[in-house]
Amino acid sequence: MVEWQAFYLMEPWGFQTHDYHVGLVCSTLANLQRTKNVKPFTPSDFMQKPVKPKPKAQSVESQIALFKKIQSQQNG
Template sequence: MPVRELLQRIGSDEITEWMAFYQMEPFGDMRADLRSGVIASTFANANRTKHTRPFTPEDFMPFIERPETIDEAHLNVARFKSMFAHRVKKHG
């Protein structure tokens, strides 16, 4: 919704309340991606070797702005997939 339309529908006091609520209870795509990252990192850590660096949720969130994140995240996803490649049924 355009900002002008939003401001016609609700007042600045309600916008301020929503902003405060978001600070206490984040919602939206970032929060959902973090939840998915937690699940993926937990699963990956349960199956990693002792000598491998522990995975973090951010390792599975390639859009986070860190210089090494995008390449590292893709590498981590590839590693994660390779852990279970032997269990995947081949179709064809």
């Protein structure tokens, strides 16, 4: 496992790396077509930003009801 961790540090893989490579290609193509008045594009301009879901406010009553439901399922 340690060898794979060391390899990942040298050559990362996964969707983040692929997103960066696609963003790099897109920014290069966009920068070829831009005019002098437009600021240069970066790879992050073409990468999808992660969206954090907003936590729902939960009342004490709904928490207790959920706890009881879980408890009843575990007890059979």
